[in-house]
Amino acid sequence: MEPVQLPENKNTGCQSGHCSCGKKKEDGFEQVMSKPSDRRDALKKLTLGLLTGVGFTSTSCSVTAGDAKKEKAQLNWEEFFKGNYQLMTDDEKNSTVKRLERLYELNNGRKINVSAQGPMKDVLYGYAFNISKCQGYMDCINACVQENNQDRNSQMQYIRIHEHKNGSMDFELADDNFYHEVPAAGHFYIGTQCFHCENPPCVEVCPVKATWKEKDGIVVIDYDWCIGCRYCMAACPYDGRRFNWATPEVPADEVNHNQHYLGNRLRKKGVMEKCTFCIQRSRNGKSPACVEACPTGARIFGNLLDPNSEIRWVLANKKVFRLKEDLGTEPKFWYFMD
Amino acid sequence: MILHYSCSSSHQHDEQHDKVHGPLANRLRAYTDSIEYEKSSLDAMQQVKLVLAQIHDTVSVLLPERTSMIRSYPCSNCHTQPLAKLSAGRKADERKSHWDIAIIHGSAEVMNCQTCHDEKNMNELVLLTGNAILFDESFKQCRQCHSTQYADWVGGSHGKRLGGWLPPRIMNTCVSCHNPHKPAFESRWPSRLNTSSLTE
Numbered sequence: 245m246e247p248v249q250l251p252e253n254k255n256t257g258c259q260s261g262h263c264s265c266g267k268k269k270e271d272g273f274e275q276v277m278s279k280p281s282d283r284r285d286a287l288k289k290l291t292l293g294l295l296t297g298v299g300f301t302s303t304s305c306s307v308t309a310g311d312a313k314k315e316k317a318q319l320n321w322e323e324f325f326k327g328n329y330q331l332m333t334d335d336e337k338n339s340t341v342k343r344l345e346r347l348y349e350l351n352n353g354r355k356i357n358v359s360a361q362g363p364m365k366d367v368l369y370g371y372a373f374n375i376s377k378c379q380g381y382m383d384c385i386n387a388c389v390q391e392n393n394q395d396r397n398s399q400m401q402y403i404r405i406h407e408h409k410n411g412s413m414d415f416e417l418a419d420d421n422f423y424h425e426v427p428a429a430g431h432f433y434i435g436t437q438c439f440h441c442e443n444p445p446c447v448e449v450c451p452v453k454a455t456w457k458e459k460d461g462i463v464v465i466d467y468d469w470c471i472g473c474r475y476c477m478a479a480c481p482y483d484g485r486r487f488n489w490a491t492p493e494v495p496a497d498e499v500n501h502n503q504h505y506l507g508n509r510l511r512k513k514g515v516m517e518k519c520t521f522c523i524q525r526s527r528n529g530k531s532p533a534c535v536e537a538c539p540t541g542a543r544i545f546g547n548l549l550d551p552n553s554e555i556r557w558v559l560a561n562k563k564v565f566r567l568k569e570d571l572g573t574e575p576k577f578w579y580f581m582d
Numbered sequence: 583m584i585l586h587y588s589c590s591s592s593h594q595h596d597e598q599h600d601k602v603h604g605p606l607a608n609r610l611r612a613y614t615d616s617i618e619y620e621k622s623s624l625d626a627m628q629q630v631k632l633v634l635a636q637i638h639d640t641v642s643v644l645l646p647e648r649t650s651m652i653r654s655y656p657c658s659n660c661h662t663q664p665l666a667k668l669s670a671g672r673k674a675d676e677r678k679s680h681w682d683i684a685i686i687h688g689s690a691e692v693m694n695c696q697t698c699h700d701e702k703n704m705n706e707l708v709l710l711t712g713n714a715i716l717f718d719e720s721f722k723q724c725r726q727c728h729s730t731q732y733a734d735w736v737g738g739s740h741g742k743r744l745g746g747w748l749p750p751r752i753m754n755t756c757v758s759c760h761n762p763h764k765p766a767f768e769s770r771w772p773s774r775l776n777t778s779s780l781t782e
Contacts, residue, residue: 364619364620372739374739380772382772382773385774401776420776421775422776425769425770426769427769442605525746526747528621529619529621529625529747531743531746538742539767540759541741544743545747547617549613550616550617551616552749554737554751558738558739561739576606582739582740
C-alpha cells in the first residue's frame with residue numbers, strides 16, 4: 245500500500261521524525277483519537293460521545309439484554325471507531341472483516357464471506373471494449389447488478405450502454421434508453437463504467453481520503469470512511485460514480501455472499517460506490533462479471549504488465565482510443581474496433 | 583535566435599505529447615518479461631475437459647473438448663453409405679433427415695454439407711484439401727475463409743476467455759459461440775431495460 249500523507253500537526257512534538265521521541269503508529273485510531281483539540285472541539289466531541297456512548301452502554305451493560313444483543317453492541321462499537329482501511333495493519337483488516345461477517349450473521353442469520361485480499365504482485369488491470377462486437381444485449385448489466393449487490397430499488401447500475409448512430413460519437417446524441425430489438429440497423433453500442441484512471445481526479449478531490457488507487461490499479465472506496473459529499477462524482481469526467489440516496493436493498497436470497505471489503509460488500513445510505521473491476525473476482529484470477537456474461541466477447545480484461553496477455557495484444561495490434569484522452573486522466577479502459 | 587526558438591518549441595511539443603500519451607504507455611512498454619503467477623486459470627476449470635490446440639510454435643490455447651461428445655450417438659451409425667446413395671434410397675413421402683438444419687452460411691454455390699463434413703467418415707470433419715480433422719480442430723476449418731477473425735482470435739481480440747484472466751489461455755472455440763450452420767448473431771430484445779425506461 246502506498247504511504248498516506250497525513251496532515252502534520254504543527255503544535256505537537258518534534259518535526260524531524262528522526263529522533264526516538266516517538267513516530268506515531270499509523271493505525272488510524274491514533275490519528276483520530278489522540279488529536280489535540282481546543283475547548284470548543286472537546287466539548288462538541290464529548291457531547292457526541294456521550295450520546296452514542298449512552299446508547300451503546302445501555303445495551304452492552306444491561307442485565308436484561310441477551311448475549312447476542314450485547315455482542316452486537318460491542319461489534320457495532322468497534323466498527324464505529326475503526327480507522328481508514330488504508331491505515332489498517334493486516335491484523336486490523338482481518339478483524340474488521342471478521343466483525344462484518346459476524347454482524348451480518350447476527351442481523352440476518354446467514355453467513356457471508358468478506359475478504360481483505362490485497363493486490364497480486366506485478367499486476368495492473370486493464371480493460372478493452374470492442375465497439376464492433378457489442379450488440380446492446382445488456383447481459384453485462386444483469387451480471388454486474390447480481391455480482392455486486394447493487395440496490396434493486398433504485399436500479400443502481402455501474403455500466404451504461406449507449407446507442408450511437410453510425411458516424412457519430414457524440415454522447416449528447418446517444419440514446420441511453422433504447423427500447424427495441426438490438427442491434428438496431430445503422431447503430432453501434434458503447435459501454436461505459438469506471439475507467440480506473442491512472443491519474444484519477446476523483447481521488448484527488450476526496451476530502452477524507454476515502455477513495456484511492458490500489459497497487460493493481462483498481463480505484464476503490466472505503467464505504468465506512470466515505471462521508472457522502474459527492475465531490476468525486478462531480479470530479480469524474482466519465483460518469484463513473486454512483487451515490488446511494490437510500491439504504492440499498494437486496495433481497496436476502498439474492499445477496500452474493502462472496503464479498504470483498506473494497507468491493508461488493510453491502511453498502512449503506514449516503515455513500516459512493518462504483519465499478520471495482522469486481523475486485524472480489526479479479527484478485528482471485530477470475531474475470532469481472534461483465535466480461536464473463538458478455539455473449540459477444542466484446543469485453544477483454546487482463547494484466548497490462550504481462551507482455552503475453554490479451555489486453556497487451558489488443559493495445560499493440562488494434563487501433564485503440566480512450567474517452568477524453570486530452571484530460572490526461574489515463575483511463576485503463578480502451579475502446580477498439582475490428 | 584531562430585534556431586533557439588525552434589528547438590524550444592519542439593521540446594515543448596514533446597512534453598505535450600508525453601503528457602497525453604505518455605506515462606502509462608511508457609510504463610507498459612518497459613514490461614517485457616513474462617510474469618509468474620501463483621494461481622492459474624485451470625484452478626476454476628477442473629470440471630471441464632480441455633484439449634490443447636497448438637496454433638504455432640509459440641502460441642497454444644486450451645479449448646473445451648468436443649470430439650468425445652459424438653460417442654454417445656456416432657454419425658456413422660446411420661451414415662454407412664455415401665450421401666448420394668443414402669438420399670437416393672429415400673421414399674418420396676419420407677421426411678428428409680436433418681430437416682431442421684438449414685445452412686445460412688455463405689451461399690449454396692460455395693457451401694454444402696460436404697464442405698465441412700467428411701463424406702467418407704461422418705464422425706470427422708474435412709478441410710478443403712480433403713484432409714480429415716477431428717471435431718476438436720474445427721477452428722482449422724473456419725480459418726480457411728475467415729483469416730482475419732482467426733488472427734484476432736489467436737491474438738486475443740476475438741472470442742472469449744474461459745476460467746478468468748490468468749494464464750494459460752482457455753478459449754471458446756469458434757463453434758462455442760457461432761452455430762456453424764447459421765453463424766451470425768441474431769437480433770433480440772435486450773435482457774433488461776435501462777433504468778429510466780422502467781420507471782417512466
